[in-house]
Amino acid sequence: MDTVIDAHDVSKIYNRETIPVYAVNNVHLHIEKGEFTALVGPSGSGKTTLLNLIGGLDKPDNGNVFINDLDITKLSANELIDFRLKNIGFVFQSFNLIPVLTAKENVEFIMLLQGVKKSIRDARVKQLFRQIEMDDKVDIRPAQLSGGQQQRVAVARALASKPKFVLADEPTANLDSKSASNLLDIMAKLNKEEHITFLFSTHDQRVIERARRVITLVDGRIVSDTAAVSTKHEKVDV
Numbered sequence: 528m529d530t531v532i533d534a535h536d537v538s539k540i541y542n543r544e545t546i547p548v549y550a551v552n553n554v555h556l557h558i559e560k561g562e563f564t565a566l567v568g569p570s571g572s573g574k575t576t577l578l579n580l581i582g583g584l585d586k587p588d589n590g591n592v593f594i595n596d597l598d599i600t601k602l603s604a605n606e607l608i609d610f611r612l613k614n615i616g617f618v619f620q621s622f623n624l625i626p627v628l629t630a631k632e633n634v635e636f637i638m639l640l641q642g643v644k645k646s647i648r649d650a651r652v653k654q655l656f657r658q659i660e661m662d663d664k665v666d667i668r669p670a671q672l673s674g675g676q677q678q679r680v681a682v683a684r685a686l687a688s689k690p691k692f693v694l695a696d697e698p699t700a701n702l703d704s705k706s707a708s709n710l711l712d713i714m715a716k717l718n719k720e721e722h723i724t725f726l727f728s729t730h731d732q733r734v735i736e737r738a739r740r741v742i743t744l745v746d747g748r749i750v751s752d753t754a755a756v757s758t759k760h761e762k763v764d765v
């Protein structure tokens with residue numbers, strides 16, 4: 528098995544000095560290459576905090592986060608920035624595209640920061656826009672795109688530097704059901720055909736139904752971990 532994410536006994540405690548909040552509480556989580564996994568749970572159960580710890584956007588108070596065997600909790604702030612840029616794709620609830628850039632420029636941006644040469648950038652952008660089925664929208668700015676189209680561009684941007692995995696925090700929260708379903712189709716296709724690993728948090732039942740593994744958090748702890756077998760879900764060890 529090819530483990531991409533190994534969160535080991537990870538905790539994040541807010542307000543330690545007053546009334547402590549155990550946002551993530553002794554969590555162990557393994558994600559293998561090629562997974563399509565949903566993180567679910569009530570509001571405030573720690574989904575965003577856990578994704579931020581795995582993505583190196585925040586540091587745990589206890590425990591370690593290994594990404595392909597590298598303990599990212601040991602990296603300095605600058606090393607983490609570089610590591611994230613090369614290894615992790617992020618998709619946010621609110622799309623977070625840069626408004627003054629076109630769709631193509633948004634997708635190209637990280638490759639420009641990495642000094643990727645133009646011919647390679649152009650080929651990658653072309654391939655990504657084909658994959659998100661938006662070849663005809665490359666030169667359009669985010670404000671002229673629908674929410675669903677903006678989120679598809681955000682997925683393309685997340686994939687631009689060929690990350691080891693994509694973290695998506697409530698990617699369909701701001702989408703109507705047709706756009707949400709379309710986004711899921713594209714993510715599922717990228718997962719199936721390109722073996723892209725996705726870990727996403729969601730409240731959306733339609734998204735949960737599409738996941739192949741569903742991990743439930745309550746009060747910062749994993750309370751269930753189920754693997755889908757065709758349309759059924761089968762319990763696995765937590």
Ligand SMILES: Nc1ncnc2c1ncn2[C@@H]1O[C@H](COP(=O)(O)OP(=O)(O)OP(=O)(O)O)[C@@H](O)[C@H]1O
Pocket residue numbers: 541542548549550568569570571572573574575576577
């Ligand atoms: N910066 C912070 N300072 C203090 N408490 C925080 C902070 N961020 C999150 N929390 C608390 O940590 C807990 C987990 O929050 P988190 O945002 O991770 O939950 P969530 O499952 O993503 O919620 P939602 O589904 O509403 O987005 C909550 O009790 C929240 O109030």
